[in-house]
Amino acid sequence: MKILVAIKRVVDYNVRIQIKPDGSGVMLEGVKMSINPFDEIALEEAIRLKEKGLAESITVVTVAGKQAEEQLRQALAMGADHALRVDTDQDLQPINIARVLEAIVKREAPDLILMGKQAIDDDCSQTPQMLAGLLDWPQATFVSKLELADGWVRVSREVDAGLEELSVRLPAIISADLRLNEPRYVKLPDIMKARRKPIDILTLDDLSVAMAPQLEIVKTEPPPPRKPGRKLASIEELITELKQMGVLS
Amino acid sequence: MTKLLVIAEHDGEVLNPSTARTLACARALEPEALDVAVFASEGEDIAAAAARLQGVSRVLLINHPANQHPLACVLAPQVVSLAAGYSHIFAPGTTFGRDFLPRVAALLGVPQITDIMTVRDPFTFDRPIYAGNAVTTVKAPEGKVVATVRPASFKPVEEMPQAAPVEAMHLDVQIPEHTRFEKLHSEKGDRPDLQSARIVVSGGRGVGGKEDFERIFRLADRLGAAVGASRAAVDAGVVPNELQVGQTGKIIAPEVYIAFGISGAIQHLAGIKDAGTIVAVNTDPDAPIFEVADLGLVADWKEVVEAMEKAVDEA
Ligand SMILES: Cc1cc2nc3c(=O)[nH]c(=O)nc-3n(C[C@H](O)[C@H](O)[C@H](O)COP(=O)(O)OP(=O)(O)OC[C@H]3O[C@@H](n4cnc5c(N)ncnc54)[C@H](O)[C@@H]3O)c2cc1C
Numbered sequence: 159m160k161i162l163v164a165i166k167r168v169v170d171y172n173v174r175i176q177i178k179p180d181g182s183g184v185m186l187e188g189v190k191m192s193i194n195p196f197d198e199i200a201l202e203e204a205i206r207l208k209e210k211g212l213a214e215s216i217t218v219v220t221v222a223g224k225q226a227e228e229q230l231r232q233a234l235a236m237g238a239d240h241a242l243r244v245d246t247d248q249d250l251q252p253i254n255i256a257r258v259l260e261a262i263v264k265r266e267a268p269d270l271i272l273m274g275k276q277a278i279d280d281d282c283s284q285t286p287q288m289l290a291g292l293l294d295w296p297q298a299t300f301v302s303k304l305e306l307a308d309g310w311v312r313v314s315r316e317v318d319a320g321l322e323e324l325s326v327r328l329p330a331i332i333s334a335d336l337r338l339n340e341p342r343y344v345k346l347p348d349i350m351k352a353r354r355k356p357i358d359i360l361t362l363d364d365l366s367v368a369m370a371p372q373l374e375i376v377k378t379e380p381p382p383p384r385k386p387g388r389k390l391a392s393i394e395e396l397i398t399e400l401k402q403m404g405v406l407s
Numbered sequence: 408m409t410k411l412l413v414i415a416e417h418d419g420e421v422l423n424p425s426t427a428r429t430l431a432c433a434r435a436l437e438p439e440a441l442d443v444a445v446f447a448s449e450g451e452d453i454a455a456a457a458a459r460l461q462g463v464s465r466v467l468l469i470n471h472p473a474n475q476h477p478l479a480c481v482l483a484p485q486v487v488s489l490a491a492g493y494s495h496i497f498a499p500g501t502t503f504g505r506d507f508l509p510r511v512a513a514l515l516g517v518p519q520i521t522d523i524m525t526v527r528d529p530f531t532f533d534r535p536i537y538a539g540n541a542v543t544t545v546k547a548p549e550g551k552v553v554a555t556v557r558p559a560s561f562k563p564v565e566e567m568p569q570a571a572p573v574e575a576m577h578l579d580v581q582i583p584e585h586t587r588f589e590k591l592h593s594e595k596g597d598r599p600d601l602q603s604a605r606i607v608v609s610g611g612r613g614v615g616g617k618e619d620f621e622r623i624f625r626l627a628d629r630l631g632a633a634v635g636a637s638r639a640a641v642d643a644g645v646v647p648n649e650l651q652v653g654q655t656g657k658i659i660a661p662e663v664y665i666a667f668g669i670s671g672a673i674q675h676l677a678g679i680k681d682a683g684t685i686v687a688v689n690t691d692p693d694a695p696i697f698e699v700a701d702l703g704l705v706a707d708w709k710e711v712v713e714a715m716e717k718a719v720d721e722a
Pocket residue numbers: 171195196278336610611612613614636637638639640651652653654655656657667668669670671672673674675678688689690691694706707708709
């Protein structure tokens with residue numbers, strides 16, 4: 159079985175983002191960047207499937223500029239076998255990322271695609287579902303558990319009502335939620351080794367993808383501030399406040 | 408002409424309140440037509456409830472055995488087959504809408520807008536990014552507008568005495584066989600729903616284990632409140648995943664949110680920004696939750712819970 163994992167380079171989840179004063183976006187210069195945490199979980203799951211002997215190879219792909227090779231190397235160090243970067247400096251949105259990935263899927267013919275359930279920068283949560291739609295493949299989003307058996311994957315999905323179990327037939331697309339696994343810590347020798355592994359580069363022209371129109375990003379601003387709060391001095395004071403709000407009646 | 412189709416969310420029996428909130432967003436566009444589609448196996452009652460919601464022009468009821476459970480690959484081609492007459496297709500930004508609507512957008516060849524929080528004009532909307540730490544204004548290109556609506560940003564529309572017409576429809580689409588629903592585990596008892604409760608009592612790692620959390624449940628029951636939790640409490644197996652509040656859990660807007668033993672990580676705060684009053688109880692005076700709390704108290708959660716229970720008893 160061949161697994162394809164798509165990853166995105168994003169601002170590290172520990173960073174407190176700064177918004178550019180001119181409203182043109184979020185400051186990215188000099189900010190720590192990482193693999194989107196959900197994508198890292200997707201990759202970890204692929205590696206575990208391979209370690210269990212259920213998969214032969216893992217290809218990791220990103221659609222981004224050259225800086226994202228840092229994240230591809232990280233993925234190789236974790237345990238991906240091949241890395242692929244589709245080169246672009248455009249800010250492609252999920253609909254077009256999905257179209258690029260569709261072209262990659264036609265070339266690579268994976269049996270299983272693992273992706274993160276959302277990117278923590280734009281919080282869109284769209285690309286896996288869109289790719290599934292374009293390929294007419296089954297999808298299982300927000301997955302916190304999966305088991306492979308006889309060409310099917312049985313998953314648990316984290317939905318608002320609780321945990322939903324689905325079975326999807328391969329080839330399929332699965333998007334990872336937080337509790338699917340805890341990604342491994344990468345060891346230094348693996349990082350050194352990953353530096354020498356090749357990264358294949360494709361251009362959008364190589365793939366001849368027809369681009370869909372995108373959303374225009376008009377401006378980016380800080381969220382409306384909440385009014386400043388108060389620290390209370392005692393439990394009694396809190397009880398009085400809660401009574402006034404009608405919480406304790 | 409703004410003609411809007413909203414896809415209703417339900418559990419097979421009742422309409423989910425996220426539908427009425429999505430309709431509130433839809434009405435802000437002042438559409439010429441506002442239809443609701445109910446995909447179900449036997450959705451007559453659900454459709455009748457949708458028909459009484461304010462602003463609805465017509466309810467389309469698509470009864471089909473395959474619609475018993477909401478599967479994205481089953482819903483998406485049906486929504487696409489209805490799309491021709493509409494300029495906009497909206498769904499709630501819950502795990503229901505987030506799952507199937509991008510698939511619809513891909514089939515229609517248009518971008519999707521996730522989590523509308525404000526309508527500026529029928530093509531321009533505000534949405535949160537970076538766990539709500541920034542808000543971006545986006546404008547949809549020519550063509551159909553496909554979007555999920557952030558339920559916490561809109562008050563549900565009201566029920567009207569007069570009902571809109573319900574039309575039963577049959578759609579001629581192929582139902583894929585590559586996806587099978589197996590089952591749903593839900594621990595929801597008689598407690599109020601986390602996403603529509605007036606009061607939410609929430610606990611984090613600071614609350615401790617399962618037994619400690621029982622006290623949070625007990626307090627919530629006495630207050631008629633829903634229970635929420637941080638990721639740390641869910642990860643520790645103390646409470647089920649459906650209680651998680653935050654960027655990757657539920658985004659909620661109760662009148663009162665009471666956080667016990669929650670530090671206030673940005674991913675958690677993303678879920679409570681729209682709460683009316685945030686009350687935080689934490690032993691660490693420097694916990695970041697105090698930066699957003701309207702009322703903060705440095706104290707042990709157990710003592711506060713005890714005092715609250717006593718106050719309810721006396722009331
Ligand atoms: C991609 C990503 C997505 C995430 N999504 C979410 C999400 O949706 N929701 C979410 O909640 N988290 C999410 N997280 C996790 C988040 O970063 C935090 O790790 C988590 O919210 C911490 O939970 P906590 O506040 O319960 O625990 P901690 O941070 O450990 O805080 C525990 C608090 O309890 C206090 N405390 C201890 N004892 C007591 C006592 N006796 N009385 C009162 N207070 C006490 C402590 O002072 C401390 O402040 C996400 C993380 C990542 C990377």
